[in-house]
Amino acid sequence: MSHATEVLSALPQHCKLCDCEAAAEPIAICERCLGPLEPTYPADRRYPGRDEIASRQQTIWRYREWLPFEGEPVLSLDTGFTPLVEAPRLAEKLGVARAWIKNDAVSHPTLSFKDRVVASALNAAHAFGLDTVGCASTGNLANAVAAQAARAGMKSWIFIPEDLEEGKILGTAIYGPNLVRVRGHYDDVNRLCAQLADRFGWGIVNVNLRGYYGEGSKTMAFEIAEQLGWRLPTAVVAPMAGGSLVTKLHKGFGEFIREGLVSGTAPRIYGAQASGCAPIVRLVERGEGPLVPEIPNTIARSIAIGNPADGPFASKVIRSTGGWAASVSDEALVDGIRLLAESTGIFTETAGGVTVAAALALAWAGAFKADDEVVLCITGNGLKTTDAIRNALPASPIVNAKVREVVALVEAVH
Numbered sequence: 001m002s003h004a005t006e007v008l009s010a011l012p013q014h015c016k017l018c019d020c021e022a023a024a025e026p027i028a029i030c031e032r033c034l035g036p037l038e039p040t041y042p043a044d045r046r047y048p049g050r051d052e053i054a055s056r057q058q059t060i061w062r063y064r065e066w067l068p069f070e071g072e073p074v075l076s077l078d079t080g081f082t083p084l085v086e087a088p089r090l091a092e093k094l095g096v097a098r099a100w101i102k103n104d105a106v107s108h109p110t111l112s113f114k115d116r117v118v119a120s121a122l123n124a125a126h127a128f129g130l131d132t133v134g135c136a137s138t139g140n141l142a143n144a145v146a147a148q149a150a151r152a153g154m155k156s157w158i159f160i161p162e163d164l165e166e167g168k169i170l171g172t173a174i175y176g177p178n179l180v181r182v183r184g185h186y187d188d189v190n191r192l193c194a195q196l197a198d199r200f201g202w203g204i205v206n207v208n209l210r211g212y213y214g215e216g217s218k219t220m221a222f223e224i225a226e227q228l229g230w231r232l233p234t235a236v237v238a239p240m241a242g243g244s245l246v247t248k249l250h251k252g253f254g255e256f257i258r259e260g261l262v263s264g265t266a267p268r269i270y271g272a273q274a275s276g277c278a279p280i281v282r283l284v285e286r287g288e289g290p291l292v293p294e295i296p297n298t299i300a301r302s303i304a305i306g307n308p309a310d311g312p313f314a315s316k317v318i319r320s321t322g323g324w325a326a327s328v329s330d331e332a333l334v335d336g337i338r339l340l341a342e343s344t345g346i347f348t349e350t351a352g353g354v355t356v357a358a359a360l361a362l363a364w365a366g367a368f369k370a371d372d373e374v375v376l377c378i379t380g381n382g383l384k385t386t387d388a389i390r391n392a393l394p395a396s397p398i399v400n401a402k403v404r405e406v407v408a409l410v411e412a413v414h
């Protein structure tokens with residue numbers, strides 16, 4: 001594994017439900033039971049210790065033994081290691097001892113946590129010899145696939161719901177992909193892509209490469225633990241779309257505990273959704289039975305998935321950690337965006353507003369204790385969803401370039 005010359009290959013997979021084995025291939029669904037496939041890590045893999053990890057470059061690849069490959073990664077080598085920012089004023093609002101923002105709003109290269117999963121998926125595509133990649137996206141994934149495929153010299157076919165925010169559309173089109181706007185919701189786009197992957201032999205990162213894609217999310221957990229000084233927080237709040245991120249955060253913390261890199265118990269995981277599309281929150285609240293799909297109706301488009309692939313797993317993980325889930329209105333998420341900006345100096349998109357607002361709602365409902373140490377996963381950048389806050393902010397005064405006009409303004413403020 002550690003030999004710099006070893007050629008990249010992807011790990012084989014197994015079914016998360018029936019455990020049967022599957023080859024290292026662009027396939028993500030068990031042929032026997034239709035369950036999701038996950039990479040199988042070799043039993044004899046040697047994992048690095050704290051010092052060895054710390055000596056490596058500050059990217060997701062410093063944790064490469066926990067990513068689904070043998071040999072050296074070749075693409076998207078610069079992604080990861082976003083700042084973990086302490087947020088004392090937010091901690092006060094939440095009534096907890098300490099709070100931090102894991103700030104993937106400044107992820108390289110496309111300003112959302114999707115850069116992590118795409119870095120992993122594109123290396124899988126490379127290992128499989130695929131020259132064309134794609135995705136079904138609510139926006140951020142489209143940005144990440146288009147940018148990283150462009151850099152890799154791969155062709156890309158990207159499918160998005162027709163009505164996405166302009167920032168998300170332009171932030172994809174600029175990289176020169178084949179960008180297709182589909183009439184319908186994300187769930188329609190996703191179904192279409194499942195059919196296209198087989199037909200053209202493409203690597204659709206969140207469809208037939210999904211097992212390799214999802215593992216990239218674990219690096220957010222690894223970074224949180226390392227950046228806290230090889231410690232675990234007591235609680236983590238994260239937004240949910242397909243439900244993969246919260247599931248993989250838990251898997252990542254568990255893998256670091258297993259290797260003795262951190263001690264203590266796994267953090268309680270709290271999931272956040274917008275009330276206009278909250279099928280996973282409702283499943284957590286019910287506690288049993290199947291997930292009930294919804295038709296999305298929220299401005300939080302990046303997390304508006306009505307029939308989330310990993311929803312049932314996410315719900316189970318959340319409840320097993322002693323965490324919970326909350327949904328918030330569109331008005332509350334706009335307030336959440338403003339609160340994060342005004343208290344912490346970080347401008348997040350709608351999904352981040354959902355996360356902050358849900359954390360507040362959970363705090364008011366008594367989810368946190370006074371000695372809790374809470375990390376909020378902020379997964380996207382506010383400059384991509386400016387429409388959401390345009391009408392919420394006060395108009396700025398316009399003056400002539402005269403001192404006395406500013407004096408009048410200052411006096412009015414006091």
Ligand SMILES: *Cc1c(COP(=O)(O)O)cnc(C)c1O
Nearest residue numbers: 140241242243244245351379380
């Ligand atoms: C995709 C996305 C998520 C969550 O993704 P999962 O499908 O639940 O892993 C969260 N925040 C943002 C901004 C996203 O784009």
Ligand SMILES: [Zn+2]
Nearest residue numbers: 015018030033
């Ligand atoms: Zn199976």
